[in-house]
Amino acid sequence: xxxxxxxxxxxxxxxxxxxxxxxxxxxxxxxxxxxxxxxxxxxxxxxxxxxxxxxxxxxxxxxxxxxxxxxxxxxxxxxxxxxxxxxxxxxxxxxxxxxxxxxxxxxxxxxxxxxxxxxxxxxxxxxxxxxxxxxxxxxxxxxxxxxxxxxxxxxxxxxxxxxxxxxxxxxxxxxxxxxxxxxxxxxxxxxxxxxxxxxxxxxxxxxxxxxxxxxxxxxxxxxxxxxxxxxxxxxxxxxxxxxxxxxxxxxxxxxxxxxxxxxxxxxxxxxxxxxxxxxxxxxxxxxxxxxxxxxxxxxxxxxxxxxxxxxxxxxxxxxxxxxxxxxxxxxxxxxxxxxxxxxxxxxxxxxxxxxxxxxxxxxxxxxxxxxxxxxxxxxxxxxxxxxxxxxxxxxxxxxxxxxxxxxxxxxxxxxxxxxxxxxxxxxxxxxxxxxxxxxxxxxxxxxxxxxxxxxxxxxxxxxxxxxxxxxxxxxxxxxxxxxxxxxxxxxxxxxxxxxxxxxxxxxxxxxxxxxxxxxxxxxxxxxxxxxxxxxxxxxxxxxxxxxxxxxxxxxxxxxxxxxxxxxxxxxxxxxxxxxxxxxxxxxxxxxxxxxxxxxxxxxxxxxxxxxx
Amino acid sequence: xxxxxxxxxxxxxxxxxxxxxxxxxxxxxxxxxxxxxxxxxxxxxxxxxxxxxxxxxxxxxxxxxxxxxxxxxxxxxxxxxxxxxxxxxxxxxxxxxxxxxxxxxxxxxxxxxxxxxxxxxxxxxxxxxxxxxxxxxxxxxxxxxxxxxxxxxxxxxxxxxxxxxx
Numbered sequence: 001x002x003x004x005x006x007x008x009x010x011x012x013x014x015x016x017x018x019x020x021x022x023x024x025x026x027x028x029x030x031x032x033x034x035x036x037x038x039x040x041x042x043x044x045x046x047x048x049x050x051x052x053x054x055x056x057x058x059x060x061x062x063x064x065x066x067x068x069x070x071x072x073x074x075x076x077x078x079x080x081x082x083x084x085x086x087x088x089x090x091x092x093x094x095x096x097x098x099x100x101x102x103x104x105x106x107x108x109x110x111x112x113x114x115x116x117x118x119x120x121x122x123x124x125x126x127x128x129x130x131x132x133x134x135x136x137x138x139x140x141x142x143x144x145x146x147x148x149x150x151x152x153x154x155x156x157x158x159x160x161x162x163x164x165x166x167x168x169x170x171x172x173x174x175x176x177x178x179x180x181x182x183x184x185x186x187x188x189x190x191x192x193x194x195x196x197x198x199x200x201x202x203x204x205x206x207x208x209x210x211x212x213x214x215x216x217x218x219x220x221x222x223x224x225x226x227x228x229x230x231x232x233x234x235x236x237x238x239x240x241x242x243x244x245x246x247x248x249x250x251x252x253x254x255x256x257x258x259x260x261x262x263x264x265x266x267x268x269x270x271x272x273x274x275x276x277x278x279x280x281x282x283x284x285x286x287x288x289x290x291x292x293x294x295x296x297x298x299x300x301x302x303x304x305x306x307x308x309x310x311x312x313x314x315x316x317x318x319x320x321x322x323x324x325x326x327x328x329x330x331x332x333x334x335x336x337x338x339x340x341x342x343x344x345x346x347x348x349x350x351x352x353x354x355x356x357x358x359x360x361x362x363x364x365x366x367x368x369x370x371x372x373x374x375x376x377x378x379x380x381x382x383x384x385x386x387x388x389x390x391x392x393x394x395x396x397x398x399x400x401x402x403x404x405x406x407x408x409x410x411x412x413x414x415x416x417x418x419x420x421x422x423x424x425x426x427x428x429x430x431x432x433x434x435x436x437x438x439x440x441x442x443x444x445x446x447x448x449x450x451x452x453x454x455x456x457x458x459x460x461x462x463x464x465x466x467x468x469x470x471x472x473x474x475x476x477x478x479x480x481x482x483x484x485x486x487x488x489x490x491x492x493x494x495x496x497x498x499x500x501x502x503x504x505x506x507x508x509x510x511x512x513x514x515x516x517x518x519x520x521x522x523x524x525x526x527x528x529x530x531x532x533x534x535x536x537x538x539x540x541x542x543x544x545x546x547x548x549x550x551x552x553x554x555x556x557x558x559x560x561x562x563x564x565x566x567x568x569x570x571x572x573x574x575x576x577x578x579x580x581x582x583x584x585x586x587x588x589x590x591x592x593x594x595x596x597x598x599x600x601x602x603x604x605x606x607x608x609x610x611x612x
Numbered sequence: 613x614x615x616x617x618x619x620x621x622x623x624x625x626x627x628x629x630x631x632x633x634x635x636x637x638x639x640x641x642x643x644x645x646x647x648x649x650x651x652x653x654x655x656x657x658x659x660x661x662x663x664x665x666x667x668x669x670x671x672x673x674x675x676x677x678x679x680x681x682x683x684x685x686x687x688x689x690x691x692x693x694x695x696x697x698x699x700x701x702x703x704x705x706x707x708x709x710x711x712x713x714x715x716x717x718x719x720x721x722x723x724x725x726x727x728x729x730x731x732x733x734x735x736x737x738x739x740x741x742x743x744x745x746x747x748x749x750x751x752x753x754x755x756x757x758x759x760x761x762x763x764x765x766x767x768x769x770x771x772x773x774x775x776x777x778x
Contacts (some may be wrong), residue, residue, distance in 0.1 A: 007632070007639040032652035074731075117652025140646070142668065171670040174647040177640045249671030257678070325675040344676050345695035350659025351622050383656060422695070463653065570657045572633070586719060586728035611673075 003179040010141035010170040013177045013611045014108060016042030016047075017148030021104070022183035023078050025062035025070035029435065030464035031082030032117040033171035034110035038080055039467070042476045049184045056476045058325045058466050059399070059435040060085035064092050064107065071105035072191035072198065076152055080108045083124050084398060089437070090127075093161075097132045097572065098208045099197055100159040104152030104186065104394045105344050111167045113295040113322045116551060119398060121321070123297040124165045125272045132212055134219050134401065136164040137272050137294075138247040141175040147270065149183075150224055158215045167295055169246040169322075179541045216274045219291075225271040227279055235240040236264040236336065240283065243293040244269040254332060264336070269294075273342035273420055275303045291316075295323050306561060311337050357571045358543075360534030361427075361456050362505035365392035366567055366597065368425050375423045378402040380437075382429040383463045384456050389568045393427065400436025402426045405450035407440070414450070424451040425518055430486065431461040431469045438489065443496035444527050450520035452513065455486060455530045458536035490529045497528035504534055506596050535587065548590035549605030556602035557581050567597045613643060614667030615746045616674050620693040623655035623687030626732035629759070630683065631662035633736065636755035637747040642644045645695055648672035659689055666746055681744050685718070687711070704739045706731050714742060721774055730771035737775020749776065 008016065014037050018026060028038035041053050051071075057063035060081040070077035081089060086109050104504070112118040128135035136143035136151055144166050152163045176446055196204050208333035213343060219225070227242070241264055243251045248268045255261045265287070269275070272294065282292060284306055292301045292311035298319075301311040310316045310331075317323070317331050317591075326344040333340050355362045366386040368377070379393040380402040387393040395405055407425035413421040428437050433455050443452060461467040468474040473483030490498050497519040499512045509532065516528035535542035557580040563572050572581055581602075592605040617634060631647050636716060638645035638734065646669055661672045663674045681694045682695040687707040703713025718731035734757065739745050740752055740772035748757075753769060760768045 005639060007635050007645070114651070169648055169672060171651045172651050174635050174645070174649070175672075176643075176645055245618040246671065246673075249669075250673060253668035254675070257675075325671060325673050329675060341761030343675070350692040351657070352684070353623065353653050354657060356624075383653075385653070386656060502775065 001235060002179065003175050005178050007174050008141060008177040009036060009172060009174050010144055010166055010514065011036035011172070011497055013141040013175070014042040014148065014164070014166065014178070015044060015180055016118070017145035018078050019044060019048050019052070020151045020180045020182050021076060021152045022050065022185040023052070023076040023152070023514055024050060024187075025067055025075060025077040027055045027057045027078075028058045028080035029057055029063050029085055030467045031085050031110075032460050032464055033112055033168040034080055034082045034108065035464040035467070036171070037108060038476060039146070039465075042174055045477065047182060049182045049561055050186070054476045058086040058470060061092060064089040066106075068096060068101070068105065070116050071103040073099040073103065073191045075103040075183065075189060075525060076105070077103060078106045078108060081110070082118065083111045083122050084119060085109070086124060086127055088399065092495070093133070094131050098212055099200060100208075100212075101155060101157065101161055104155040106148060106151045106155060106162050106164055108164045108166070108411055109322045110171050111165055111296065114169055115270060116168050119396070121296045123295070123299060124298040125294075126297045128165075129273045129299060132216060133161050133163055133270060134167050134216070135166050135273050136225075136270055137245040138170055139245055139268060141173055142177045144170050145177060145374070147155065153509040154219060154225070160212075160219065162303050164214060165245075167246050182344065188438055194205065195217060215417065217277075220271070220274040220276040221278070226268040226276060227269045230262065230268075230491055231267040232264040232266070239336075240265040240287040241292045242267045242290055242300060242304070243284075244272050245295055247293040247323045247328060250323070250334070251326045254325060254329055258338070260336075263303045269300055272300050272505060272611075273303070275300065280304055289335070289446040291331070293317070293323055293328060293331070333488040334425075348603075353386060353388070354389055354568055354570050356537055357384060357569050357587050358537045358589040358593065359383070360458055360503045360532065360537075362390065362567065362569065363389060363506060363534075363593045364427070364454065364456055364509065365390045367503065367506050367509045368427070368513065369566070371510050372423045372425055372517070375425050376406075377425055377427065378405040378409065379427045380432045382432055382461075384427055384429055387427060390566065395481055399432055400426050400428070403437050403440035403444055403453055406451040406453070407444040407447060407474050410449045411447070411450050419521065423452065423520070425449055425513075426453045427456055428453065429462070433486065434470045437449040438493065439528070441490070441529075449527060450525060451527055452516045452580040453521060453527060455490075455529065455531045457486060457531050457533045460536045460539065462536045466536065486531060495527050495529045497525070498531070499529075499534055500531040502534050503532045504591070504593055506593075508598070527537060543589060546591065547607060549592040551583055551588050551590055551592070551594075551603065551605050553581050553583055554602045554604055556600050557598075558600055558602070560599060562599060563597050563603065564595050567594055569594055613746060614669070615678045615681065617664040617666070617681045617683065617745065618674060618679045618693060619662040619683045619685070620689045620694050621660055621732075622689075623657045623660050624700060625685045626729045627660050627662055627685060630685075630736060631664060631734040633733075633752065633755045633757055634664050634745065637751045637757055643652060644668055646672040647726075659686070661693060681739065683711075683739060684713075685731055685735060690763060695777065702704070702744045704735055704742075704744060706735050713737060714744070716775065718775070718778065722771060725771055725774060726767065730767065733768055733771040734775035737772045739775075740776060741776045741778060754770070
């Protein structure tokens with residue numbers, strides 16, 4: 001039967017690929033650009049032929065380990081994360097390479113060259129080289145889907161962990177993609193105990209390591225994973241182009257636009273690690289010069305070690321940022337001695353992002369900055385990173401780092417000045433707190449740090465589009481589950497000062513922050529936790545449930561810019577002609593949180609009752 | 613048939629929905645299509661850009677000077693994204709100010725229809741009216757019916773028709 005063609009985002013295409021491959025356990029932690037994969041698995045779960053467990057795990061390490069054990073029972077499973085999520089899952093990942101798997105196991109790790117929405121542009125292919133794990137690099141959404149059944153099959157054949165590495169331009173591209181029949185594997189959970197392998201002590205590891213190395217050689221020689229050659233017509237003899245991932249697509253389109261299709265030997269590498277040594281030998285023997293296009297690090301180029309390489313390691317291609325079609329054009333022109341393209345226009349990013357109008361984080365940040373103008377403000381990963389625009393965020397590092405960094409700031413200042421330390425106010429989102437904030441909080445308490453931790457609790461994982469959090473009592477599929485409340489967790493971590501308030505009530509929040517400051521400075525005090533609780537306004541129910549005011553800026557405005565610069569609501573801007581603040585009615589949601597910000601009370605809100 | 617289209621705006625303006633409608637028309641007609649979208653932090657009110665390539669392409673991204681059509685929902689993005697357009701490419705811009713390209717006060721009209729975010733489909737209507745895009749009126753209406761949540765279908769179609777009338 002002919003299957004349907006759908007317009008699918010790369011992430012949706014991969015979700016279909018997982019279901020079609022008979023995958024039965026899928027675990028993920030949200031992170032751009034990978035998030036929509038698990039969401040789409042949940043949305044399409046009715047198409048699965050067999051039971052399918054889908055979970056938003058509390059972090060990537062947990063997601064990986066859940067999926068790994070499912071593989072031990074012989075079922076197909078997958079873990080999904082963004083590139084920096086693999087750092088969180090690095091510990092189990094590295095050992096899994098040695099111990100291997102039973103049922104097919106694919107880890108989908110989405111990279112973000114650019115980066116567009118990440119704290120770095122690390123290359124998962126290099127991570128896999130270091131971990132000795134085979135990694136696939138798809139060049140389109142359709143190919144990302146098509147590679148999944150292959151990755152599962154080879155994972156089972158060699159009992160090896162495999163990785164699929166889509167980049168942002170795969171995840172967030174849409175394409176016409178043909179669906180396939182869903183496989184029915186009819187597997188029952190059957191964990192075959194083998195402590196020498198699944199609990200391998202050092203004595204068993206050299207043998208497992210040897211088997212891994214042998215498997216890597218055989219895996220690399222599999223016919224289905226060989227670099228795919230589009231033969232040239234000989235007009236560029238002894239030259240070759242090698243590309244992997246989305247850059248291959250850019251190159252194909254560019255060659256077509258320049259009229260160079262089929263004039264030069266072109267290889268698409270679908271498995272950048274491990275490369276087949278026979279192919280490496282051929283490349284060295286058959287070509288004098290080889291252009292290598294890959295994102296982000298020179299992983300193929302390093303393995304190829306070709307004397308005539310034209311790539312990142314050789315210094316011929318820019319090492320940082322995305323290899324956009326314009327970058328590829330410029331490099332290809334130098335490699336093939338073509339006319340140089342006109343210099344690309346300077347890359348302007350346009351309007352900077354900011355917290356949404358009415359965002360409760362904005363109110364919390366404004367109160368924190370106002371209460372502690374000289375405070376130190378470590379923050380974390382999420383929408384609230386944008387508190388940097390309000391100068392209420394000084395550091396952003398990686399998931400959960402803010403609490404430990406806050407403690408480190410305290411220890412360093414306190415040893416110089418004793419009781420006269422600056423107030424350290426840490427801000428962490430609720431999802432990030434569950435992800436990796438809890439061990440850091442326990443550590444801060446037992447090391448007697450004196451810091452204020454503000455948990456920005458908006459009841460969701462907002463940045464990635466609203467995935468459920470552990471205190472919501474909802475699973476990835478919307479089913480009810482036990483809710484884990486934040487307050488008891490905080491108290492059980494040894495925190496004696498725990499207060500909660502709505503940041504829309506700025507007077508109340510500022511009073512609580514002052515009390516928290518007294519607590520951290522009290523001889524009997526320690527860590528203070530303030531929970532700033534107000535739902536995310538991306539949830540329409542939250543917007544509907546709060547009062548909406550008809551807002552106006554009166555002629556009393558003196559043009560001091562405080563509401564525009566220090567509060568930074570996207571609905572407020574300066575009229576450069578009249579030098580007063582103006583309100584954009586299309587963007588204002590009537591929350592009224594800007595009212596107390598104006599020093600001359602020129603921002604007025606008239607109650608319209610509870611409108612939608 | 614080959615066409616390269618950019619859709620430019622800021623987060624929250626419905627750039628993604630407009631992108632999907634155009635791409636869905638291609639799929640419905642059996643044409644190959646690739647799009648690229650902005651997700652993540654930039655969606656929080658920052659500049660966003662989508663590209664749509666209809667026909668035989670391998671990459672979703674558009675090189676400088678190659679786009680046939682630019683649909684701009686935020687006229688301040690003109691300086692940022694105009695370089696993607698061919699010299700003979702067509703700009704369709706939501707703006708109340710005079711200037712280059714075909715212009716329509718889409719946000720103002722959308723507000724009159726009840727929601728400023730409908731500007732995206734008003735802009736599409738204008739582009740289709742002037743035969744700038746590869747798609748027909750009927751094809752766009754079909755795609756809107758497929759993609760809009762049921763309770764918004766009529767409102768979305770009204771916005772599209774508002775653009776058709778210019």
